Amino acid sequence: xxxxxxxxxxQITAQRVAQFRDQVRRRLSGELTExxxxxxxxxxxxxxxxxxxxxxxxxxxxLLSAPQVRMLAHISRKYDRDYGHFTTRQxxxxxxxxxxxxxxxxxxxxxxxxxxNQTSGNCIRNITCDEFAGVARDEIVDPRPYAELxxxxxxxxxxxxxxxxxxxxxxxxxxxxxxxxxxxxxxLQAVRNExxxxxxxxxxxxxxxxxxxxxxxxAAFVPWQHxxxxxxxxxxxxxxxxxxxxxxxxxIKILVNAIGIAEFRRQVEEDWKFTKDGPCTxxxxxxxxxxxxxxxxxxxxxxxxxxxxxxxxxxAFANWLHRNVKPHKVAGYAAVVLSLKKTGMAPGDATARQMxxxxxxxxxxxxxxLRVTHMQNLVLADVKQSELFALWQQASELDMATPxxxxxTDIICCPGGDFCTLANARSIPLAKAIAKCFDDIDFLHDIxxxxxxxxxxxxxxxxxxxxxxxxxxxxxxxxxxxxxxxGGDQGNHSAIGKVIGRSFSFGQVPEVLARxxxxxxxxxxxDERFIDTLRRIGADPFKEYVYATPIEDCKxxxxxxxxxxxxxxxxxxxxxxxxx
Amino acid sequence: xxxxDKSIISDDWVVLRLAETDAPESVNVPAGRVIVPLAVWLAxxxxxxxxxxxxxxxxxxxxxxxxxxxxxxxxxxxAVIAVDFPRFGDGRGYSIAYHLRNRxxxxxxxxxxxxxxxxxxxxxxxxxxxAFAPRAGKDIHEALKSLDDFSEVYQAxxxxxxxxxxRVER
Numbered sequence: 248x249x250x251x252x253x254x255x256x257x258q259i260t261a262q263r264v265a266q267f268r269d270q271v272r273r274r275l276s277g278e279l280t281e282x283x284x285x286x287x288x289x290x291x292x293x294x295x296x297x298x299x300x301x302x303x304x305x306x307x308x309x310l311l312s313a314p315q316v317r318m319l320a321h322i323s324r325k326y327d328r329d330y331g332h333f334t335t336r337q338x339x340x341x342x343x344x345x346x347x348x349x350x351x352x353x354x355x356x357x358x359x360x361x362x363x364n365q366t367s368g369n370c371i372r373n374i375t376c377d378e379f380a381g382v383a384r385d386e387i388v389d390p391r392p393y394a395e396l397x398x399x400x401x402x403x404x405x406x407x408x409x410x411x412x413x414x415x416x417x418x419x420x421x422x423x424x425x426x427x428x429x430x431x432x433x434x435l436q437a438v439r440n441e442x443x444x445x446x447x448x449x450x451x452x453x454x455x456x457x458x459x460x461x462x463x464x465x466a467a468f469v470p471w472q473h474x475x476x477x478x479x480x481x482x483x484x485x486x487x488x489x490x491x492x493x494x495x496x497x498x499i500k501i502l503v504n505a506i507g508i509a510e511f512r513r514q515v516e517e518d519w520k521f522t523k524d525g526p527c528t529x530x531x532x533x534x535x536x537x538x539x540x541x542x543x544x545x546x547x548x549x550x551x552x553x554x555x556x557x558x559x560x561x562x563a564f565a566n567w568l569h570r571n572v573k574p575h576k577v578a579g580y581a582a583v584v585l586s587l588k589k590t591g592m593a594p595g596d597a598t599a600r601q602m603x604x605x606x607x608x609x610x611x612x613x614x615x616x617l618r619v620t621h622m623q624n625l626v627l628a629d630v631k632q633s634e635l636f637a638l639w640q641q642a643s644e645l646d647m648a649t650p651x652x653x654x655x656t657d658i659i660c661c662p663g664g665d666f667c668t669l670a671n672a673r674s675i676p677l678a679k680a681i682a683k684c685f686d687d688i689d690f691l692h693d694i695x696x697x698x699x700x701x702x703x704x705x706x707x708x709x710x711x712x713x714x715x716x717x718x719x720x721x722x723x724x725x726x727x728x729x730x731x732x733x734g735g736d737q738g739n740h741s742a743i744g745k746v747i748g749r750s751f752s753f754g755q756v757p758e759v760l761a762r763x764x765x766x767x768x769x770x771x772x773x774d775e776r777f778i779d780t781l782r783r784i785g786a787d788p789f790k791e792y793v794y795a796t797p798i799e800d801c802k803x804x805x806x807x808x809x810x811x812x813x814x815x816x817x818x819x820x821x822x823x824x825x826x827x
Numbered sequence: 828x829x830x831x832d833k834s835i836i837s838d839d840w841v842v843l844r845l846a847e848t849d850a851p852e853s854v855n856v857p858a859g860r861v862i863v864p865l866a867v868w869l870a871x872x873x874x875x876x877x878x879x880x881x882x883x884x885x886x887x888x889x890x891x892x893x894x895x896x897x898x899x900x901x902x903x904x905x906a907v908i909a910v911d912f913p914r915f916g917d918g919r920g921y922s923i924a925y926h927l928r929n930r931x932x933x934x935x936x937x938x939x940x941x942x943x944x945x946x947x948x949x950x951x952x953x954x955x956x957x958a959f960a961p962r963a964g965k966d967i968h969e970a971l972k973s974l975d976d977f978s979e980v981y982q983a984x985x986x987x988x989x990x991x992x993x994r995v996e997r
Contacts, residue, residue, distance in 0.1 A: 253997055258979055266976045270946060279946075286916060287946055369916070399981045399991070405953035406925050406984060409918025475990075486922050487894075521930060526989045527982070533992035 249310050249616060250395045250540040252360045259402070260357045263364060267291045268350035275347060290370060290408065292363030293349055296666050300344040302352060303366040306619050308376035308394040308418070309337035313606040313615040318359040320602035326352055331602065333587060333595040335659060335710060336415070337375050337619040338366055342666055370408050371401035371482070374416040377425045378620040381541060382582050382628045384574045388437035388445050390420035392538040393474060396529060400475050407482050411489035411497040414482065415454075422739075427621060429453045429462045429741035430713060432499045433481060438468065446470045451481060451511070452503035455707035459743045460500040463508045465515065472529050479527065480518040484511065544614040544629055549579020552632040566650035566688060567639050581632050583613075585625040585647040586657070590682040592646070593675045594660040595623030604645045612638050622659055624652065654691045655699055655760075656682045659710060663703030663720065664727065670703030672720025672727030677701055677753060684757040694764060696776045698737065713737040715778045716763060717744045718756065729756050733763065733789060734781055747790045754800040762793045828967055830948075831936065831958040833974055835967055838960070840886055840907060842940055843867065862886030862909050862938075865893050879904065888940060891919040895926035902933040910956070912941040921954045928955035928985040945970035949977060955985030 252260070267287070274284040288294075292303040304319070311319075319339055323331050326348045327341040334340055344352065356362055366373055374394045381389045397416060401407070407414070419426040420437035428434030434450035446468040453462025469477045485499045488506075503511045554572075558564045573582040585605060588594050597605070605625055609617045612634055613627035620626055625647070630638060642648035651657050658681065661667065663674030678701050685691060700714030704721075711717030717732040728750040735744030751759055764777075766789050771780045781789065829838040840860045845851065851866035856875070860883075868875060868887045879885050886907035887898070902908065908927060910920040920939065927933040938958035939951050948959055952974050961970045983990045991997070 255979055255981075255991060255995065255997065259977060259981070262977045262979075283915070283944060283946070369918070402981055403950075403977070404982055405950035405980075406921045407918070408950050409916055409921065409947070411918075483922055483925075486918055491917060491919075526993055530992060533997070536992075536997055 248540060248542060248544060248614070249312060250307075250391075250537065256360070256399075257357075260360075260362055263291075263362065263403070264350060264353045264357050267353060271346060271350050286368060286409075288346075288349075289368035290365055291349070291353065292366035293344075293346075294367060295668070296342065296662075297668055298666065299342065300346050300349065301340055301342050301666065302344050302349060302363055303334065303338050303340045304356060304361060304363045305366050305373040306337050306339060306361075307398050308374055308380070308391055309378050309619040309621075310376075310391070311617045311619065312359075313609045313617070315359045315361055316602050316606040316609070316617055318355060318361070320599040320606070322352055322355055323599045323602070325355075329599045330596055332593070332662060333597065333619050333623045333625070335621050335623060335661075335708060336366075336373055337378070337621055338373055339619070340662070342662070364402055367413075368408075369410045369412050369414075371404065371410075371414045371416065374398055374401070374418060375426055375431070375621055376417070377419045377421055378618045378626050379425065379573065379582055379628065380420065381543070382575050382577070382580075383421050383423075383425075384576050385423050386421045386576065387439055388420035389538075389541060390418045390435070390437050391541045392534060393435070393437060393447075393471065394418050395537050395540075396475065396534070397478065400478075400527075407486060410482070410486050411491050412494065412499075414485070414499065416478075424738045424741075425621075427710065427713070427737045427741070430455055430459070430710065430737070431462065433478060434462050435474070437471075440468055444470060447474055449477065449481075452500040452508075453741075454498050454500045455710055455712050456498070457495050457705050458498075458500065459707070459712040460504070461741050461743065462500075463503065465508060465512050471534065473523060475529055476522040476525065476527050477515075477519060479522065480515045483518055484514045488514075543577075544616075546577045546580065546629070547631070549577075549631065549633070551578050554581075554632050554635050558636060563650070564636065564639055566692060567648055568635065569692070570650045570652045570654065571648065572635060575629070577629075579632055581630050581635060583627045583630050583635070583638060583642075584620065584652045585627065585642055586649040586651055587624050587647065588651055588657050588682070589646045589649045590656060590686045591679065594658045594678050597625070601645055601647060604641075605647065608638065608641060608645075622652075622657060624657070650688060651691060653696050653698075655685055655694055655697045655764075656691060657699075658682065659698070659700040659714065661702050661704075661708035663701075667703060669706055670720060671705075671722035672703050672729060673753075674701045674703040674709065674718075674720060677718070677720075677729070677756060680753070681757055681760060685760070694767070694777065695774070696778075698735075698778075699760075700735075710737070711735070712743045713741060714744065715781070716760065721750055723750070727753060729753065731756075731759055731763075731793075733786055734778070736778055745786060747786065748794055751798065752800050755798045757801060758798050759793055762798075763789055766792045829938070829958055829960045830967060830971055830974075831938075833971065835971060842888060842909065842960075858883075860884055860886065860906075862888050862907055862940075865889050865897055869897070876904070889923055891917050891923070893923075895923050895931055898927070898933075899931060902927065902931050902935070905933075905935060907936045907938055907958075908933060909938040909940045909960075912939060912943055912947075915942040915944050915947055917942075921950060924951070924955040925985055945973040948973045953980065953984045953986045 417431040418435040436448040449466040450462030618626040660678040664670040702709040702711040713735040730750040732744030852870035884906035888909035
């Protein structure tokens with residue numbers, strides 16, 4: 248089950264809401280300038296986007312209860328436009344808020360033990376985690392209690408509220424990394440040493456954005472008792488020495504590269520001497536208190552079933568079992584991914600109706616809990632195999648059973664130019680156009696595992712560098728263009744993709760993808776994945792084929808169907824926004 | 828007026844800031860209670876120590892890109908150590924204060940100067956500042972309220988040596 252607030256968590260959260268309510272009051276009265284207020288609102292998850300305020304609500308390590316999901320649906324109805332957008336940091340964003348409603352939204356969240364603390368700003372962000380934590384068959388250590396320990400430590404840490412730049416942790420406890428720990432500022436892999444004791448392999452200085460870097464190991468094994476003091480020393484050295492003169496060079500990866508991992512490690516260990524074994528050393532009692540919240544639900548004693556055989560001839564169900572149902576550590580159970588990637592939907596978006604229904608499914612089939620994945624889907628982690636068919640039928644009616652998990656149309660996509668002030672190009676309409684062009688489930692299953700990531704700008708919210716195929720929106724003389732990278736990968740074989748050549752127009756991108764796939768289909772052996780074929784034969788055959796003949800700009804894709812701004816949504820001005 | 832130990836008090840310390848034409852070794856340090864830049868303390872140490880022997884109190888301030896360790900062994904000589912915030916978003920001053928309190932064991936007045944705003948003061952108080960000179964034009968009485976924004980905190984820092992999990996039964 249999941250962490251429950253005690254009186255202290257409730258009190259701190261309530262005081263945060265009161266603090267922000269007063270800050271909003273002072274902003275609305277003009278007492279605070281926008282420059283002074285910006286940092287405060289960002290540390291409460293509130294951005295000012297193109298059309299309105301956006302709030303990024305924290306979903307700590309991706310875990311949600313059914314009542315929390317119902318509250319998210321309620322918030323989307325009451326304050327927003329009946330939907331939310333799940334993000335690559337396992338959070339959810341509401342795009343259409345008014346500033347004066349933000350404190351009430353935070354109060355509503357606090358009532359279900361949620362918040363938007365530190366989901367933006369130059370501070371320690373929400374810690375992301377393996378979406379199958381606690382149920383994965385390849386798990387060595389359940390990372391969730393440690394993630395909660397670090398959540399509390401990093402929440403309102405007084406020394407680290409004004410770091411040189413944002414700071415992201417990711418954590419896994421499995422042999423297969425599903426949390427992208429190599430591309431976070433700190434990546435933690437929970438492991439056991441020869442004595443069976445739990446500790447962390449610590450990576451530092453990974454990240455995407457303008458300068459993509461794979462993290463470097465700074466420590467092979469930090470015992471769990473010391474994880475807070477060790478992390479604190481890393482962040483302190485970064486706070487003191489990270490660059491503050493250029494925001495593009497201010498992430499910890501730049502510092503680590505500038506002084507080298509050996510010198511960085513020396514400085515961290517020098518600082519750590521003062522705090523190691525001190526009062527911030529985690530106690531067994533505290534770990535046990537938190538870990539007691541993450542006990543396994545009351546599993547029944549069941550045997551594994553051949554679920555596909557129970558529905559002979561049902562290819563749609565078989566496809567779903569094949570792609571969306573994942574192995575579970577307990578016999579007779581499975582983890583189910585609810586796809587938020589149906590063709591025609593913005594990737595990661597869920598309507599209020601879908602959220603309520605997902606909560607209902609969680610209550611009925613999965614002990615009342617859900618997870619958010621960094622691939623922008625939802626997970627029901629504890630489903631009885633005997634109930635998979637019933638779940639599939641209901642999820643299908645809710646448009647959450649598209650059998651495309653891990654396939655080409657399971658696109659990771661940022662909000663892009665339709666919403667985000669940073670974007671150079673639109674990403675949601677392109678994702679929709681691509682999904683429509685390749686909307687053939689047999690073709691998708693034949694192509695198999697393929698990570699396609701679309702970022703609207705170099706900040707790389709959609710992690711395009713680590714997509715097998717990555718698409719980056721760029722601006723050239725006021726027009727949107729798309730740069731294509733191939734060869735990126737996340738997980739245990741993390742790699743940064745390489746640009747294939749000059750960029751493409753919106754209408755050319757689907758044809759570019761088609762050509763990349765044609766080379767793959769021509770060259771692959773048996774069931775070799777796209778990324779493996781690419782690694783074997785290199786990028787050149789792909790590049791040559793893509794650029795061999797002119798690529799027609801498919802005008803049909805540039806029509807109003809793909810233009811959010813022309814879909815008749817009432818994109819009026821926000822009630823209160825100094826942007827206008 | 829400044830805030831010190833959660834009270835608003837009048838204050839006669841003067842912060843000496845060097846003009847471009849001033850050199851640390853030759854700038855005139857006026858009589859009275861003066862908070863001098865670290866560079867002036869390092870350059871005019873003998874003269875300032877002589878003053879102190881005659882009964883004057885000394886104050887020194889650090890820029891955000893200077894390190895607390897520059898005052899290693901000297902912190903007890905100062906009645907006031909100040910840390911300058913050139914912009915309120917520059918967070919190095921928080922670690923400087925943490926070092927002064929926890930590594931150099933400075934126990935005297937630690938003052939935040941420069942771009943000091945009420946909404947940063949709660950964190951500043953936690954890392955060890957006990958005095959605040961809010962930016963000119965801001966209501967100091969309003970600012971004082973922010974020091975009580977939270978009545979409980981998770982982590983240890985200069986104000987609480989023990990993290991919450993060691994202080995209370997949870």
